[in-house]
Amino acid sequence: MEANAIYELLAEKIGDGALGFDGEAIDPVADVAPASIVDACTFLRDDERCGFNQLMCLSGIDWDGYDENGKGKSVKILGYTELGEPETTDRVSDGDFGVVYNLFSHKHKHKFTLRVRVPREVASVPTICNLWETANWHEREAWDLVGIRFEGHPDLRRMLMEESWVGHPLRKDYQMPDEWENVPLRGQDYAKNPFPPLAPADPVTPDAPAGDKPAEG
């Protein structure tokens, strides 16, 4: 089925929850209100004409740095300078978060994309992991890296980073840590200090008896 036909079915089902449709995009995408996403997904999965039995991908997005038309503005992503100094900016991130659902039907061989948009302060979307098992780990990943909370998820732990990690690394205002649990993560300012802090300045052990020194230096 064509994507706009699918969207018409969907709009009929969820009514006000359907916010818009872009049929020109390479992957035609429908915008859905966060409150309607479970209804929309349930309909698309269970309806005979749609038959979307597979969730191909679920992605979390930080839309900071895009204007209303989807055009990119320049955003400074924070890292380290070449000298190992942390970069900072005064700019406050205010863009929305989004979640994108890519669906596929093995029966009808058609694809469809759903998109929800939530304000940055809310950052919470209802879970769909009781519809497709795949969503479980995808949602955990989106929570881990972008910090979108999926309400109702049975096991919303971090996926890639350790539990004790602070922050969500793929947010555009993420500040890189200097260390994590004593593991140093920051590079060196070799211009200021050619020796990393833990490296010994004199590699020859002073208290070793003569002849017991490493020859390699």
Next chain:
Amino acid sequence: MSYKESTTPPDGYDVGRENMLDFKIDEQFEMLEQSDAKNFILTTVDEVFNWAKLSSIWPVTFGLACCAIEMIAASATRYDIDRFGAGAFRATPRQADLMIVSGTVTAKMARRLKLIYDQMPEPKWVMAMGSCAIGGGPYFKYGYHVVKGVDYMVPVDIYVPGCPPRPEVLLEGLMRLQDKIRGRQGKMVTPKWVQDYAKKIPYQK
């Protein structure tokens, strides 16, 4: 001397020393084989032990990222790291002499890496393979999860640069490590400063 440049001889290092220490052990063995009389060879304990050690550097099986592919290639038939006695990749650190850190050291892996290093028996060596292991490589600027050089975690003997280094370069690094072992005198333990350095870096909270 900066320990970043450990492949170049430091000040005061006697380059002639390797020749001085060379008791031509290979020639002596050859003579031994050719003669049918009972024979003896003359050498030093250092020389013989170093020769044995540098001829059977067993690396621990430890591939972290794309560089590991080159390490695997180096151990396959075309490059054949076994020519240098270093082809016996051990699946346990307790049987290994060398840790080839081949790839990106992430924050999560760094603690495991330290654990593996601590489990290796003395004498042990570490080779940092690829720009990731040397200094963060392509992840230096935005790699929030990458340790910017494995030398923050464990002491490194040989740096093998490249992204990834070709197998030839890995073999070159291995030969430089053999030179290093050949030049050593005295007890074959990791020097105290290296042990102290390693102790400073905790792998657990």
